[in-house]
Amino acid sequence: MLRIEHLTKKYGEKVAVDDLSLHIAPGEIYGFIGHNGAGKTTTLKGVAGIQQFDAGEVYIDGLSLKTDPIGCKSRLAYIPDNPDLYDFMSGIKYLNFIGDVFRVEADRRQARIRELAARFELTDDLGQPISAYSHGMKQKLALISAFIHDPRLILLDEPFVGLDPKASHLLKSMMREHCDGGGAIFFSTHVLEVAEKLCDKVAIIKEGRLVRSGTMEAVKGDDSLEEVFLELEEK
Amino acid sequence: MVKLLIKRQISELMWSLFYDTKKKKARAPGADIGFTILIAVLIIALVGGMVGIVARDLCGVLLGAGLDWLYFVILGSMSLLAGVLGGVFAAYTSLYKARDNDLLLSLPIPEHSIITARILTVYILTGLFSGLAILPALGIYWWQKKAGSGMIIGGLIFALCLSLLALALCALLGYGVALLAGKMKNKSLITVLLSLAGAGLYLAGYYKFNSMLESLLTDPAAFAGLEKLPGLKAFGLAGTGAGLPLLGLGLLTLLLLAMVLFVLVRSFRRLISASASVARVRYREKTIRSRSVQKALLIKELARFTTSPAYMLNCAMGSLFLLFLSGSILLKGGGLLSALEQEAEISISAGMLGALACAVLCGLAGSNDISAPSISLEGKNLWLLQSLPVEGWQVLKAKLGLHLLVTLPPLWLGALACALVIRPSVPELVFLFLLPTLAVLLYAAFGLMIGLLRPNLSWTNEIVPIKQSFSVFVAMMVSMAYGVLMGVLYLRLAKNLAPTVYLGIASLVTALLAGLILFWLKKRGSARLGELP
Known part of the structure; x- marks a missing residue:
């Protein structure tokens, strides 16, 4: 589903992501953890096609992000850690805009919006301008817009920040449903307990380099993910 | 604190001018500065020249009729109007729509400092526009009168007062828009319509002004009666550098500015939250149509x-x-x-x-x-x-x-x-x-x-x-x-x-x-x- 090969990104002299390679298969929830500034967001932005990278390749469903960026982007959804959405639109107009861009048919779109907005309890607020939304509401709207077009791959940067416990729980179930349906999710988080319970696989990044990756069992062994992470950080 | 806030606002402006976001470093400003100065000189020459022509014609006629004060009533009003038009659109946005208002209010910064810093950036515009209108007029007047240093200093104070008056009026208009915007549904539309109505009034006034100017040039004495209007002659005399009228204008300007600032500071927090609040309307599903x-x-x-x-x-x-x-x-x-x-x-x-x-x-x-x-x-x-x-x-x-x-x-x-x-x-x-x-x-x-x-x-x-x-x-x-x-x-x-x-x-x-x-x-x-x- 997602193959990252030798991804390298530099900011001037600083190497933000250094020769990172990962493979995410359909059906997998892949957690991406690391300290602040480790290179998680840069990697996710690189995979989403937002950030140009200096070396390496990204393949989504076998398509190269370099040669077919539109094909890749039409198969994925990306939600940043602080989703700045179009404040000048109402929630429903924003969802329609995303639906139009991803060419979701009107009937299907209507049904998906109805279903997802109800699940995230945002139906009543869809007519409001996004500028009037709270951070959590914006996060929910961004999540609805991500699921609306049934992407193959979902990239989430700190998706649980700002969500209330109910929405957080809902998101976790939706992530699992998405992967059970053959999709894949690659997400970054600082909440190690969540990562431990939710992820099939996990990758730990430190100073731009991948220091460990694999199935949850293989990465943490008999320890907790937190213990493994802290141990790797201290090395 | 005000200095710090102004520095931040200027750095935002400079950032946009001299920072290359792609290369993530400051760009060499040489060519940009040169080009900006060239364009600025051209604008000053063009606008200043246009005002200068009107001023020259008026100055000859009115000074000959001993109506120096009327000369400054006309040119001073033009300057005031130019200053207001130059800054009015920026006043509301700068004061009430800045994205960092919440951030600044959460910091231990007095509200009057935030307002003062914001107002001073609007002053760049009002000062520029009103100055472009009054400085050529003053120059021509001084040249005709062979002015001494007292008259020149007085004239400069007059110009300063005009720009500050324009600033006070702009801020007041911005406050008015914010008051209305907090209570209205279609804020953008109403703001635009109000502004367009203002622009319409300006154009109507401009036509009236032109015809008045023609009559003035042919028969200046007919306008001498205007001095009976309270304060008008004193306003004009301030431009000639006359001490007492200038002092009066200066005090009036400071008083108005202080009053406006007082109103702005008292209402700032309330208006910012009012502009953010939107009446909650429950969404009713409509049939969706897809587009290309x-x-x-x-x-x-x-x-x-x-x-x-x-x-x-x-x-x-x-x-x-x-x-x-x-x-x-x-x-x-x-x-x-x-x-x-x-x-x-x-x-x-x-x-x-x-x-x-x-x-x-x-x-x-x-x-x-x-x-x-x-x-x-x-x-x-x-x-x-x-x-x-x-x-x-x-x-x-x-x-x-x-x-x-x-x-x-x-x-x-x-x-x-x-x-x-x-x-x-x-x-x-x-x-x-x-x-x-x-x-x-x-x-x-x-x-x-x-x-x-x-x-x-x-x-x-x-x-x-x-x-x-x-x-x-x-x-x-x-x-x-x-x-x-x-x-x-x-x-x-x-x-x-x-x-x-x-x-x-x-x-x-x-x-x-x-x-x-x-x-x-x-x-x-x-x-x-x-x-x-």
Whole structure:
């Protein structure tokens, strides 16, 4: 589903992501953890096609992000850690805009919006301008817009920040449903307990380099993910 | 604290001018500074020269009649009006719509410091505009009077008072808009309508002023009776440097400014939260219709435009001018024609009129600079366009589309009005529509190119990319200059070149330039959009 090969990104002299390679298969929830500034967001932005990278390749469903960026982007959804959405639109107009861009048919779109907005309890607020939304509401709207077009791959940067416990729980179930349906999710988080319970696989990044990756069992062994992470950080 | 806040605001402005977001480092400012100074000198020379001509005529007549005070009443009022018009659109946005208002209010910063810092950035505009109107007038007056240092210092204080009065009025108007906006549903529309009503009043006043000026020049003594109006003579005398009136004006200015600041400080927090609150309307599901990607992007641009009074009022005034021109031509076509002939002191043939009408239409359409700030206005939302499955060229086409959508209908209306009055031949009629249309395409493409080359995506107040950015400034100046150049070139070549030949060549050159820039936008610009940080 997602193959990252030798991804390298530099900011001037600083190497933000250094020769990172990962493979995410359909059906997998892949957690991406690391300290602040480790290179998680840069990697996710690189995979989403937002950030140009200096070396390496990204393949989504076998398509190269370099040669077919539109094909890749039409198969994925990306939600940043602080989703700045179009404040000048109402929630429903924003969802329609995303639906139009991803060419979701009107009937299907209507049904998906109805279903997802109800699940995230945002139906009543869809007519409001996004500028009037709270951070959590914006996060929910961004999540609805991500699921609306049934992407193959979902990239989430700190998706649980700002969500209330109910929405957080809902998101976790939706992530699992998405992967059970053959999709894949690659997400970054600082909440190690969540990562431990939710992820099939996990990758730990430190100073731009991948220091460990694999199935949850293989990465943490008999320890907790937190213990493994802290141990790797201290090395 | 105020100093610190002003420094932050200036650094935001400088950031947009001298920081290369792509290379993540400051760019060498040499060429930019040189170009900005050149354009600034040209504007000062042009506006100052225009005011200077009016001032020279008035000064000769009024000083001869011993009506020095009336001279300063007229020029002082012009300066005040210019200052208010220059700063009024920025006042509301700068004070109440800055993105960092919440952040600053959460910090241990007194509200009066925030207000003072914001107001001082508006003062850059009011000071500039009012100064452009009064300083040439003062210069001519001093020259005629062979002024001493006392008169010069007095005059400068007068100019300072005018700019501060304009600032107080701007701030008061901004406060009024914020008060209304907190209670209204369609804020953007009402703000624009109110502003347009103000602009309409200004134009009506301008016409009245012109006719008054003509009567004044022929019979100045008839206006001497105006001195009976309370305070008017004292206001004018302040301009001559007379001590007591100047002191009165100074005190009045300070009092008004203090009162306005007091009102602003007292209401700031309340108005900011009022402007953020929106009456909750429960969503009722409607049938959804899907659109093409291109149409969706255009509608998104249109929504951005129509929900921002600052964007509409600062970047689409050309459309308003074109509508006004169309109405004026249709209503007073014949009269305008003879006035033009009188003014130009030449007999103008129908062919010449067609060419000149094209130049006027191109010049007016050039004051629309909608495409120039459109990249910067993406701001923190840019990640969306970059992550969605759309081509960069599709995004750019939508931005060009908005510019054309807002400019072309009033332009064509203007061309139609001209055609009805001039009654051109068929080839001239074709060029009357074709050349201005091509020019608008060129302006839209040029503005977008400059916007892509010099974006400012990290603004905290949208007025910065809309009004205070290098790209907008350059785009508007170059576009308007292109229209003027077209007219001037034609007048120079009129004797040797048939109007249709000239229009044909101008259309070809404009189409070529537009084509070149569009090609750049498609090939390089689209890629650049994807690379923006």
